[in-house]
Amino acid sequence: DQQVKQNSPSLSVQEGRISILNCDYTNSMFDYFLWYKKYPAEGPTFLISISSIKDKNEDGRFTVFLNKSAKHLSLHIVPSQPGDSAVYFCAARSSGSARQLTFGSGTQLTVLP
Amino acid sequence: GAGVSQTPSNKVTEKGKYVELRCDPISGHTALYWYRQSLGQGPEFLIYFQGTGAADDSGLPNDRFFAVRPEGSVSTLKIQRTERGDSAVYLCASSLSSVGEQFFGPGTRLTVL
Numbered sequence: 001d002q003q004v005k006q007n008s009p010s011l012s013v014q015e016g017r018i019s020i021l022n023c024d025y026t027n028s029m030f031d032y033f034l035w036y037k038k039y040p041a042e043g044p045t046f047l048i049s050i051s052s053i054k055d056k057n058e059d060g061r062f063t064v065f066l067n068k069s070a071k072h073l074s075l076h077i078v079p080s081q082p083g084d085s086a087v088y089f090c091a092a093r094s095s096g097s098a099r100q101l102t103f104g105s106g107t108q109l110t111v112l113p
Numbered sequence: 114g115a116g117v118s119q120t121p122s123n124k125v126t127e128k129g130k131y132v133e134l135r136c137d138p139i140s141g142h143t144a145l146y147w148y149r150q151s152l153g154q155g156p157e158f159l160i161y162f163q164g165t166g167a168a169d170d171s172g173l174p175n176d177r178f179f180a181v182r183p184e185g186s187v188s189t190l191k192i193q194r195t196e197r198g199d200s201a202v203y204l205c206a207s208s209l210s211s212v213g214e215q216f217f218g219p220g221t222r223l224t225v226l
Binding site: 004006009036041042043044045046049089091099100101102103104105106 | 212
């Protein structure tokens with residue numbers, strides 16, 4: 001069963017507008033969440049993270065929101081730029097003995113000029 | 114180098130053959146992870162090393178898969194009797210500590226014919 005789900009495989013947004021990428025999780029032991037960005041033929045690169053003790057974290061154009069009761073997080077990119085076009089992965093981790101990340105299946109974001 | 118490197122970048126092999134995939138982590142990073150990414154999916158955890166020892170190998174799919182990190186730096190993922198279902202991109206990541214940000218390499222694309 002998928003513990004981290006990204007239900008939208010793709011999203012297209014006009015340059016300058018807001019991009020909203022969504023992610024749901026089922027494992028209540030997850031307490032740290034991350035977003036990674038991936039370009040073709042490259043490994044994922046870390047974008048932004050949030051701890052479960054917070055409900056929002058902001059870094060420049062990128063903001064992550066966490067709704068623990070709904071087990072839902074979202075990544076907002078504003079304003080979107082063509083260089084943001086990539087696959088975005090949501091990932092989660094628990095503070096227990098497991099250190100590995102559990103990833104969603106990704107959302108391909110295309111920002112149209 | 115500055116980042117995580119993986120060799121080869123591409124590997125094509127025949128069903129039943131043995132393959133080795135290499136990962137050079139960022140210098141000084143004690144934690145090393147292997148993930149596997151199948152088409153249309155996010156990376157899936159395989160194994161985690163803290164130093165020279167495998168701290169968690171719960172993600173290895175079966176006993177055909179094995180990984181080593183004999184000197185606490187370079188790691189090799191070994192796959193025996195390859196099957197067509199092993200075809201995927203194998204990603205390596207390293208982090209300064211077990212809770213630090215994971216930096217990913219570009220991956221090795223394995224194709225089993």
